[in-house]
Amino acid sequence: MSKEMLNALDALEAEKGVSKEIVIEALEAALVSAYKRHYGQAQNVEVEFNQKKGDIHVYSVKEVTEEVMDSQLEVSLKDALLLNPAYEIGDKIRFEVTPKDFGRIAAQTAKQVILQRVREAERNIIYNEFSQYEKDIMQGIVERQDSRYIYVNLGKIEAVLSKQDQMPNEFYQPHDRIKVYVSRVENTSKGPQVFVSRSHPDLLRRLFEQEVPEVYDGTVEIVSIAREAGDRSKVAVRSNDPNVDPVGTCVGPKGSRVQAIVNELKGENMDIVEWDEDPAIFIANSLNPAEAVDVIFDLDNPKACTVVVPDYQLSLAIGKRGQNARLAAKLTGFKIDIKSETDMEEFYAKLEEGAYIDAADEVETLDEAVSESDLTADEYENVAIEAAEDEATAAEEVAEANEATADQTEE
Structure with a gap:
């Protein structure tokens, strides 16, 4: 030496x-x-x-x-x-x-x-x-493919794109330039390993940050994302500035901003809905393009609700293979049951009929109990009066329930 x-x-x-x-x-x-x-x-x-x-x-x-x-x-x-x-x-x-x-x-x-x-x-x-790029978006070049991964060149390293992270509507060829989301970076015994994704919901978030300056600077906030990669996505947005329309800002002039994202994702449909503090309004917005007539929450389960839509929009609200309702449920975090107006009217009619039947059965039961007993005439009269009052009370409760339902539907 x-x-x-x-x-x-x-x-x-x-x-x-x-x-x-x-x-x-x-x-x-x-x-x-x-x-x-x-x-x-x-x-x-x-x-x-x-x-x-x-x-x-x-x-x-x-x-x-x-x-x-x-x-x-x-x-x-x-x-x-x-x-x-x-x-x-x-x-x-x-x-x-x-x-x-x-x-x-x-x-x-x-x-x-x-x-x-x-x-x-x-x-x-x-x-x-590359650990600094974790949870961020990068552009790479498709290098090769085997039975497990597609290998994407990010410059100093070759990242891997697994099958579950690929979009089902895409076919990757060598030398294709694609934007990928860096899901995680691991330091293995064979060196650093970078895992990327095209199906991750946060890829959509990063693309909006790139295309919409208001999202990047925080004026418009993406609250939640529901995505079925390659087919359709729903994005809930809200504005931190009362003078800025969150949906219009994300869509852009003549849809230019959202169209750039759709093109990057090879035609994935995009629904941008406005978030609202009122869960009923937010749930109604999440079913876009269908219009909700009413949102009824389940008293036993606060995270479940029934949405009433016009008859002619029932299939639109549910979507192809239930996709629209499924994405709305993911976006809002509520279990959503969709019914048409006709179905709800039939439901309330059955409910009303059931209430009258129950009241009549109760009166009949009281009459049978009185007839089989050893009551005096005065005692029988008192029991009959009580039974009649119970029947009237039941009828009034049913009427009040119908009136409340009508008011809620009008609202």
Whole structure:
């Protein structure tokens, strides 16, 4: 070794960012193993690298003992005192055992250590760089494909696009340029691994941030996203500025902004709806393009509701294979049951009929109980009056329920 080695370490530190001290520490450990392997020695060995001259020295470390049991690991107190009268039992003495041809072995070992450290440093640099892009969007070039992944070149690294992260309506060919969402970055034993997605809902969020400045600066906020990749998506937006229309801002002049996103996603349909603090209004908006007549919440389950729509819009509200209702449920977080106006009228009619039947059954039961009893005429009259009052009360409750339902429908 010589000063050329020191110059190489300095250049490595400047170009690759690999600390010289880390390389020297690894080199010394590797040279210890190389010495024991090449010279068949089992004693304690230390390797010292001179950072000023670039020289390497090998030392055998022995402990001072009263009686020598292993000459490779121990030295007698008598021999130690001949070297230095200050030595005592338990002291460690270093004897230089640098072989004459050790320079060749040292050079080969140094080359291997340096290459290894360079690879590790490059992996760390790539990992640190791409971990900053996690949960963000990047543009890459399709390289190749196998049975498990599509490999996308992101510049310094090849990312993997799994089958579940691909869009079913897309076919990827080599050299295609695509925008991908970096879902996660892992530092594995084989180096950093970047996983990307085209089907992730947050890809849509990042695309809106790119196309709509108001979304990027926070004036318009994307509250929730429901997506069936490659087919249809719903996006709920709200404005933090009362003078800004959130839906119109995202759609853009003549639909230019949303059209750019649709083109990037190869024709995926996009519904942009306005979020509202009132769950009923938000749920009605989420069923766009269908119009909701009424939203009725389930008292037993606060996260369930029934939406009433005009008869001619029932199929539109449900959507193809239930897609519109399914996406609306994902977007709002409510379990949505959709009924037509005719179905709701029939439901209320059955409910009303059932209430009258229940009241009549109760009166009939009271009459039977009275007839089978030993009541006097006055007692029977009192019971009959109570039964009639109960029947009237039941009729009034049904009427009030109908009136409340009519008011709610008008609203």
